Amino acid sequence: xxxxxxxxxxxxxxxxxxxxxxxxxxxxxxxxxxxxxxxxxxxxxxxxxxxxxxxxxxxxxxxxxxxxxxxxxxxxxxxxxxxxxxxxxxxxxxxxxxxxxxxxxxxxxxxxxxxxxxxxxxxxxxxxxxxxxxxxxxxxxxxxxxxxxxxxxxxxxx
Numbered sequence: 001x002x003x004x005x006x007x008x009x010x011x012x013x014x015x016x017x018x019x020x021x022x023x024x025x026x027x028x029x030x031x032x033x034x035x036x037x038x039x040x041x042x043x044x045x046x047x048x049x050x051x052x053x054x055x056x057x058x059x060x061x062x063x064x065x066x067x068x069x070x071x072x073x074x075x076x077x078x079x080x081x082x083x084x085x086x087x088x089x090x091x092x093x094x095x096x097x098x099x100x101x102x103x104x105x106x107x108x109x110x111x112x113x114x115x116x117x118x119x120x121x122x123x124x125x126x127x128x129x130x131x132x133x134x135x136x137x138x139x140x141x142x143x144x145x146x147x148x149x150x151x152x153x154x155x156x157x158x
Contacts, residue, residue: 018080
C-alpha cells in the first residue's frame with residue numbers, strides 16, 4: 001500500500017509538469033499571434049519550444065524519481081496538459097494577450113515620445129545656432145552699414 005500511495009503522489013506531482021508544459025504552450029501561441037517575427041522564423045522558435053519542454057520533462061522526472069522513468073509519468077504529463085488546456089487555457093491566453101498588448105503599446109508610446117523629444121531638441125539646437133549665427137554675422141554688418149550711411153550723409157552735406 002505504501003508503494004501505491006508513493007506512486008500516486010508522484011503521478012499527482014507529474015501532473016504539474018503537464019500544466020507547466022501547457023503554460024509554455026500558451027505563451028508560445030501568444031507570441032506567434034502577436035509578433036510577425038515569430039511567425040517568420042517559426043522553425044527556430046519551434047526548436048526552442050521543444051527544447052524547453054524536454055527540459056521540463058527531464059527536470060520533473062529527475063526531481064521526482066531520479067530518472068526512474070515509468071509509463072505513468074508520460075500519462076500524467078499528458079493528462080496535466082489536457083487538464084490545463086481544457087480548463088484555464090483560454091483565460092490564460094486572454095491575460096497573456098492583454099499583458100503583451102500593454103507592453104507593446106507602452107514600448108511604442110515610449111519610443112514615440114523619445115522621438116518627439118529628440119525632434120524638438122533638434123529644432124531647439126538648430127534655431128539656437130541660427131540665432132547665434134545671426135548675432136555674430138548679421139548684426140555687426142548691419143551696424144557697420146549704418147555707420148557708413150551716416151558718414152556718407154555727413155560727407156554729402158558739405
